[in-house]
Amino acid sequence: MLRKLACGAMAALVLASGAQAAKPVQEPSQGFRFQFVTGDDSALTQRITEDLYKRLVPIFAGFRTELAQHRRMLYVAIGPAALREVASKRCDCVVISAFTSSQVYRSIMDQAARGGGHPVASTAVYAEPAPADQLRLAALLYRRPVRVSAILGADTAFLRPALEAGKVAVLDAAAGDDINRLLNQIAQTDVLLALPDSAVFTTESIRNILLSTYRHKQGVIGFSGDMVKAGALATTYSEIEDIDAQVAEIAGAYVAGGELAPPQFPRYFRTIVNEGVARSLDLTVGDEVRSFSRRAADPAPARRP
Known part of the structure; x- marks a missing residue:
């Protein structure tokens, strides 16, 4: 209950x-x-x-x-x-x-x-993190224009317009698609923007995705701190x-x-980077990356009866 x-x-x-x-x-x-x-x-x-x-x-x-x-x-x-x-x-x-x-x-x-x-x-x-903040993080990490890709299932297809506006190459994943085939289609991009789509990123597929992108010298911008610890390059997190x-x-x-704001991604965040993965990609992690954040104000003390 x-x-x-x-x-x-x-x-x-x-x-x-x-x-x-x-x-x-x-x-x-x-x-x-x-x-x-x-x-x-x-x-x-x-x-x-x-x-x-x-x-x-x-x-x-x-x-x-x-x-x-x-x-x-x-x-x-x-x-x-x-x-x-x-x-x-x-x-x-x-x-x-x-x-x-x-x-x-x-x-x-x-x-x-x-x-x-x-x-x-x-x-x-x-x-999960805001895609716009994740793309900004990728730009800070690479310090040059990078080709970013994303794999969307049916439940995350609503993100396509925003991602394409950010110059992200979007690949659609249908039910039953082989993840290795999908990864081969985006092998020429520099960065994979990972999104929490259960049709794409499962417990079984994440390890395969991280290994494949590592071999192709692609950085993965993950969607959680745990994913970064497992081998993704970096993420913002709240x-x-x-x-x-x-x-x-x-x-x-x-x-x-009386106005209710629309659904939204987190506004406030910090950044975590996998320094080992960054070195393997020949990336130098600067202070502008480590300090990339947007902080909320502390709450005022609540008075209890």
């Missing part, structure tokens, strides 16, 4: 393991409600919700009842399991998804719409606090004006 953490402007955050689902709290003089929906009680999830609480409470506490009564319940769905539960409901509510990839977010919301569920409005801060800050900004804009 998914945990639901209900928060009003003055509500205490429920974090105890195994706690019962809490009802949203509406204080007559303290604005409207938000609620966390999570898939587990892990230490990582608790870290996320504690940080989000600090960021959201001051935002919600600043708006009083006359404005607030016209707003809907706002759910923050942390991870795919939580999003799946909230998306299946038919409710007069707003959902902000966090820590779920663009591919999975779109799949869940499409399934919910076909099944008759679907919140009134939803948006997301995706889990810490929990980076994602939480962006969620809070979206929530704040919605509370203030």
